[in-house]
Amino acid sequence: MAEAEEMAPEDAGAAAEGTDPDGRLEDHLAGGALVKAYTSETQAAGRKPSHLVETCLLEATEAQGKRATFYIEAPGNHKLAFTSRLGDEDMVVLAKVFKAPLPFLGRLDLSYNLLSDIGAQQLASGLLGPQAKRLTALSIRSNSVGPIGCHALCGALRNTPALRRFDISMNPLGRKGGLMLVELVKDCPELLEIFMGDTEADIDVLVSLAAVLLSSPSQLKVCDIQNPRISTLQEDHTVHLGRMLRVDTHITELYLGKHRIRDDGIRQLVDFLLENKVLRVLDLRCNELGAAGAEHLGKLLASDCQLLTLNLSGNRIGEKRNVDGARALSEGLSYNTNLRHLDLNHNSLCGPALELLGAVVEKSTTLESLEVFHSEWDQAASFKFHTILNDRSRKLPLKADFVTSEVDLRIDICKADTFSR
DSSP states (O other), X not given: OOOHHHHSOOOHHHHSTTTOTTOOHHHHHGGGHHHHHHHHHHHHTTOOOOHHHHHHHXXXXXXXXXXXXXXEEOOTTSGGGTTOOOBHHHHHHHHHHTTTTGGGEEEEEOTTSBOOHHHXXXXXXXXXXXXXXXXXXXXXXXXXXXXXXXXXXXXXXXXXXTOOEEEOOSSXXXXXXXXXXXXXXXXXTTOOEEEOTTSOOBHHHHHHHHHHHHHSOOOOOEEEOOSOXXXXXXXXXXXXXXXXXXXXXXXXXEEOTTSOOOHHHHHHHHHHHTTOOSOOEXXXXXXXXXXXXXXXXXXXXXXTOXXXXXXXXXXXXXXXXXXXXXXXXXXXXXXXXXXXXXXXXXSOOOHHHHHHHHXXXXXXXXXXXXXXXXSOOOHHHHHHHHHHHTOTTOSSOOEESEEEEEETTEEEEEEOTTOOO
C-alpha cells in the first residue's frame, strides 16, 4: 500500500524558518519538553504513561532539524503495550500535550486500543480538524468506536486538510456508521486510502459506496471493505461494485474478503473487470468460489489484465478433488504476463490440481510468489515443486510459503517460517 506520507502535499512554509505561523517543531521539542509534558500530564490524570508514545517523542527529539513533522505510533497489540493500552482518558491527556505542536503531527496510530465513542469524540475535538494541518494518516483500527464516535471523527476529518489515509476497520459501526464513512469519501476527494472492513456494514453501505465512487470525483486508490453483513443470496453488490470498477481510473487495491461471493457473482464481477486497466490488487479471500468461479477468473487472467496480486485463499476451488478450477487458472496464467503474487491456500487443491499449477509456474517468467502450502499434497505434486524451487536456471527464483526437502527418496512439504511477498 502506498505510504501516506509520500502522498501528502508538501508544506512549503515548514521548511522556511520564521515564515510559518505555527513556529518551528524544534521549539516544542527542545530539551525534551514534549516528553516531560506528556509524563507530567499522565501522572496528573492518574494514568500510566504509554511507553510507545514516549518512544515516539524521544525519537522526534533526537531527530530535531531533520524532520518537518513528528508521529505517534501506539498500537495496543504491541508487546510493550500489554499493560498500558490507551483509553478514553488518555485522549484528554494527548489533546492537552499536543495542543501547541498539533500542526506538526504527521501520523497518528491508535489501533488495537480501548477507545469508545467518548474517546473518539475527545480525539476528534482535540487532535483533528484544521489545526492538524499536516496529519496524513489516522488509524483507530480495532477499538470499540460506534456510530456516535464515527460521526464525531468524520466531522473533524472533513476539516483535516492533508488526510490521505484513514483506518477505522474492526469497529462496530453498523449500517449507520458505514454510511457516514461513505459520505466522508464523497466529501473528501483527496482521501486516497480507506479501511472500513469488519465494521458490521451491510449491503446498503456497499451499494452507496459504489455509487459514490462511480459519480464523485474521488481519487481513492485503496479500498478495504471486507466482511460486510451480507444476508441476501442475490449478490447485487457485485453488480454495483463491478459497474463502478468498469469505469474507475483510480482504485488500485480492492479488498473484498468474506463477501459471500459465489460463482455467479464472480462471473458478473469479471465481466466488468475485463474493462478495468488500473486495478493491481484484488483480494477475494474467504468467499464461496468453486471451480466454475475459478474458470471466470482464469478468463480474466488470460485477458492479460493488469493485476499484480490475486488472493483466492479460503475458497472451495478444489473441493471434492475437482481439478477444473486449477486447470482454468493455470491456462489463464499461461497467457498472463503481469501477475506477480498468487495465493491459493485453503482451497482443498489435490495433487493433480497442484501439478497443473506447477506446470505453468515452471514456465512462468513473471510470477514471483505462490502460496499453496495448505493444500492436499501428494508425492507427484511435491516432486514437481521440489524441482521448481531448486531450479537455478530461473530468471527470478520463486518465493513460496513452503519449502521442500528430500528424505529417503521422499519429498516432504514444510511451511516456510520466513515467507514474505
